[in-house]
Amino acid sequence: MQGRILPLQQRLEMEGKRPQESIGIATHIVLPDDTNTLGNLMGGRLMYWMDVIAAVSAHRHCTRVVVTASVNNISFNQPIHLGDFVTLEAKVSRAFGSSMEVFIDVWVEDHKTAKKSKCNEAIFTFVAVDQIGHAIEVPELIPETEEEIQRYNAALRRRQLSLILAGRMKPDDATELKAIFEDLS
Numbered sequence: 790m791q792g793r794i795l796p797l798q799q800r801l802e803m804e805g806k807r808p809q810e811s812i813g814i815a816t817h818i819v820l821p822d823d824t825n826t827l828g829n830l831m832g833g834r835l836m837y838w839m840d841v842i843a844a845v846s847a848h849r850h851c852t853r854v855v856v857t858a859s860v861n862n863i864s865f866n867q868p869i870h871l872g873d874f875v876t877l878e879a880k881v882s883r884a885f886g887s888s889m890e891v892f893i894d895v896w897v898e899d900h901k902t903a904k905k906s907k908c909n910e911a912i913f914t915f916v917a918v919d920q921i922g923h924a925i926e927v928p929e930l931i932p933e934t935e936e937e938i939q940r941y942n943a944a945l946r947r948r949q950l951s952l953i954l955a956g957r958m959k960p961d962d963a964t965e966l967k968a969i970f971e972d973l974s
Contacts, residue, residue: 804928805931806929806930807932808933811846811880812849830870830875835909838877839863840860842893843913850930851927853917855889855917858915858916861947864911865909866908875897876897879892882932884927884930886926888917891914893911895907945965946969
C-alpha cells in the first residue's frame with residue numbers, strides 16, 4: 790500500500806495541473822430554511838455552500854485533504870430569492886507551495902423567468918495537509934484561458950498584499966504590487 794501512495798504523491802508534486810481539472814459545480818434551490826425574513830438567501834448559507842464547493846475544487850487539484858485557510862473576498866452583488874436556483878462554480882486560480890486560491894462564481898436562475906445571471910463571487914484559500922495536519926506541497930497550476938491567466942496573475946498580487954498586511958513580507962519584496970504602481974507613474 791505504501792508503494793502505491795508514494796509514486797502518486799511524487800507525480801503530483803512534479804506535474805502541473807490545468808484549472809479545468811479542479812472545477813467543482815453545485816446547484817441548490819433556495820428553500821424557506823435558507824432565507825431571512827425578506828425571503829432572500831442568508832449570506833451565511835451562501836458562504837457555507839461556497840466553502841464546500843471550493844473545498845471540492847481544491848481537493849481535485851491536489852487529491853489531498855484540504856482545510857480552509859482564509860476567505861479572501863466575498864461579494865454579495867444582488868439578493869437571491871426564495872425558490873431561485875443557485876449554481877456555484879469553483880476553480881483553482883493559483884497554487885502557492887502548499888496553498889491554493891480558489892475562485893467561486895455564483896449564478897442565479899430566477900425560478901419564475903428562468904433568467905440566469907452572475908450574482909456573487911468569492912475567493913477562498915485552502916491548504917493541503919497530510920494525515921497529521923502538516924502542510925504539504927501541491928501541484929503547480931498551469932492556466933490556459935484568458936480568464937484563467939488573468940485570475941492567476943491577480944492571485945499573486947492578492948497574496949503579496951495579504952503577506953504585507955500580515956507582516957510576513959516587506960513591501961519592497963512585493964514585485965507584482967510594485968509593478969502596478971510603477972505603471973501608474
